[in-house]
Amino acid sequence: MTEMKYEVPTSLDDAVALLADGKGNAKVLAGGTDVLVQMHMDLIEPDLIVDIKNISELRQITKEKDGYRFGAAVSGVELMDHEDFCQTWPGIMDGVSLIGSLQVKGRASVGGNVCNASPAADSVPAMIAAGATATIVGPKGKRDIPVEEIATGPGQTSLEDGEIVVSFFLPNSAPGTGGAYQRFTPRTEMDIAVVGVGISLTLGDDGVCSSAKVALGAVAATALIAEAAAAALVGTKVDKAALDNLAAAASAACKPIDDKRGTKEYRIKVAGVLARRVALIALERALGGKE
């Protein structure tokens, strides 16, 4: 029987070297709330586990001139405890605080949530709507990509062997911007999104929406950017007509499957319902930001 190795590097270089050595069957471990569950269920059998929690770059939350940067292995609870971050990014926190229970969030990271590449990952739609990018290092060096380019399908990412997400960057948003995320689950918590909607919208001084981004979770193989849905808001005061158009466009953008978690029709319908509800929260936050 082969044995599984467990390594705890303290620098990025070491981590990248270990992963490059480990070839295909090495696994990055952050909070482990996906990895350990998958191992327990015999879905994965890694030969090498590289725990990245002791690498300082992955654990910091820093306010930079152009925005906020937070380490990929920062836990949900660490973000929830960071007052300024929470105030600045309520939409992101809507998503983060929905992940599992308090115990789960004590371990779970946004990096893990993004890299696990579940279409239903709760932090992802709001991150996409906020225009977040990821800083990645690997054997070939460093690169920055938008968050939506990480997941390529359920459980699949664009990361190459040996690559690690180091941090996420959230660019400062324009004044009058509000973001929100909501999901629908049959249970009130400890459940997986049947549909998730993240919206970020910016209002001009006249109260007219000048830009918007809508991202939908759990309705396709990866989180979707619903451009037509965003367009339905731009140039409006986010009134009833705009919301109706948003809902219709969000529903139209869905490419869901039928599965044990919901039927196609149900997901399509609820995507529109949620889009409307989320837009109203984002609107309230955008207005709040101005007052």
Place this chain on the structure above:
Amino acid sequence: MGMKPSPFGTQIPYEEKELKVVGSNPEARPDAVDKVTGKARYAADINLPGQLTGKVLRSPHAHARIKSIDASEAEKLKGVKAVICRDDLPDMPVMHAAAGEIMVNFRDVTRTIMAREKALFDGHPVAAVAATSESIAKAALKLIKVEYEVLPHVIDVVDAMKPDAPLLHEDQITKGVEPTPEKPSNIAAQMVSKLGDIEEGFEQADLVVEREFNTKAAHQGYIEPHASLAIYTEGGNAEVWTSTQGHFLIRAQIAEILEMDISRVKVTPAELGGGFGGKNMIYLEPLAIVLSKKSGRPVKMVMTRDEVFRASGPTSGTNIIIKIGITKGGKITAAQAILNYQSGCFPGSSLPLCTPTAFTRYDIANVLVIGNDVTCNRPKVTAYRSPGAPMIAFGVETVMDEIAEELNIDRLEIRLMNAAKEGTQTHFGPKLGPIGFIETLEAAKAHNHMKEKLGPNQGRGIATGFWNTLGMETSATLNVNQDGTASLIYGTVDVAGGMRTAYSQIVAEELGIPFKKVRAIQSDTSSLGFNFTTAGSRGTAAGGMAAVKASRDAITRMCEVAARIWEVELDQVVWEDGHARPASSNVGEFEPLSLAEIAMKAGFYGGTIAGHAEINVTGGGPGFGTHLVDVEVDRETGAVKLLRYTIIQDAGKAVFPEYVKAQFHGAAVQGIGLALNEEYIYDENGVMANPGFLDYRMPVASDIPVIDTQIVEVPNPNHPYGIRGVGEVPIIPPLAAISNAIYDAVGIRMRDHPMSPPKVLAALDEAAPATAAE
């Protein structure tokens, strides 16, 4: 059907008296600290030196002939100490026995724990290994080559009843039908319960409503997975530690299946992490013993959650047709139920138990209940808390509401007008004794819950439930210790922690000593005579009666000691307030002797004091309850939110009131889970799609509203403390209550379970396509 009460059973009449311990909440539950500090030992916590890990290879097919099994590669793997399959277990003839509340057939039991000719469900065991580590055991499973011939399968009960359905058992001829059918079918048996003349009853009715209902299979959802540790010694004895509701039944099943003498098998029940009817059956125990026998080492086996869902007993999914006839005045004249129940891969659903409950809450002269027990490619169903009854109540109680609405009679009123009471003739045989059903309905009427205002999209539901209390063989020994404490050794597994508390209260009350001086300890199978399993709400009632009997027996022994010390006759001594006293002043001037004094002197005056009970308890009092629930329906998503819940139930006598309420809560929460989201989902290959708590959605704490409880006490006349079973009744009404509340809120009748958001939304859309988009 079901288990017939013995004519030689024990009943001790109810005595009204002032109580010191029974009926009040003890300061602390004796099991609580060890449980919350992690010191309580569940089956998976028990280890023996040198033990191996056992793992089961399971069929990935819903239905397949097993052509061959080749384990040679697995046997060669380093660290593998034994591999077993069908050839290592003796075949069994047709032989029936009671396993908890439902009957088993040993021919089928051996085939359930290890497939023989065919794999009959996804997850059916086909082989097992014991190895020095879990990873080696898992690797070994992958090396076992099983050649399957995949056969067409059938999952749904209605499909399984069709004449062209794939047959699970090619020789299965429906029992209970005249004339005997010539062709085999998946309908294993038909059972009928009737009263009066059903045709005439419907003729007398002014209104007849007939509705069809479908419910999905659901799991008991115990948090603790099945776990067993076994050792088989060269001397030919087997010892097992296991997670069970009934160690004596498990012992009997093991002995039968492995062709051993009962005396050679010892079973110790570990602390139980939930059973709810699902832990009355052997699964891992015989496999662990055979693996131990083959390897010469102890073998421990623990199921994963996936295995628990796929291969341990859920309750039946059902198709039910309810028909009720009523006069304009509101008198029910006839009631009929057709119950089509999944039994899983072998016959034996809970129909024999739940058919009697179908209409027993109401006084109806003409009743017909027809039950069809239907095999399909699913795990063999087992009992689940009031087995089979919640689904019937789902139908009956929603039809009751429809009738009430149609006749313009208040929903509680129509139930009161037809309520069963003392003297009501049941459709399963006996007339009812004193019961508290009307009291629960009256209490509901008066409850402040009924006055709470409802907002838009909010509604209130009402439903009722009935379940009988089982008696059966019950044993206990009460040892009076030298220091004046008492140890009750009980044989009914304490399934939730409350029983040992209640037994201690009863013993303390009987002996007249403080609660803290009594400790109730779970027996293994060697320390007491046979005890039936903890099922049918019998734990506190039957075990409590044994505790009374054993206490009174010990009191007689203590009085004997006092008589010897005082040199008087036994009948000149009485027991009062924890002391032996002279029966009257004529006996002589003697200082009363305390229990502690007698215990200290007993050795010299005849020997250690112990009291015994080996009885078959009969006369268990039927329990009735009424539930109220308020819900709010989100018209856009179909989500049903519970706002408030109230449970009112007759407990006969609540020995430990807080714990009775906890039983109400626990059962209702399970019923709520059943109502809202819980269901077995199978894919097109007959493979379970949701074998885990993520997608098998039991409710979480935040899904549950505040639950009010009200205990009604109409004593059971056949029990010394008036106790009725309480654990099962409260899971019966929630399905119906919630369905009725949804109707009250948004005007749709949910007849398909679960009432999950997609189903509710689809029903809303169907009811009002025009307004849905609004």
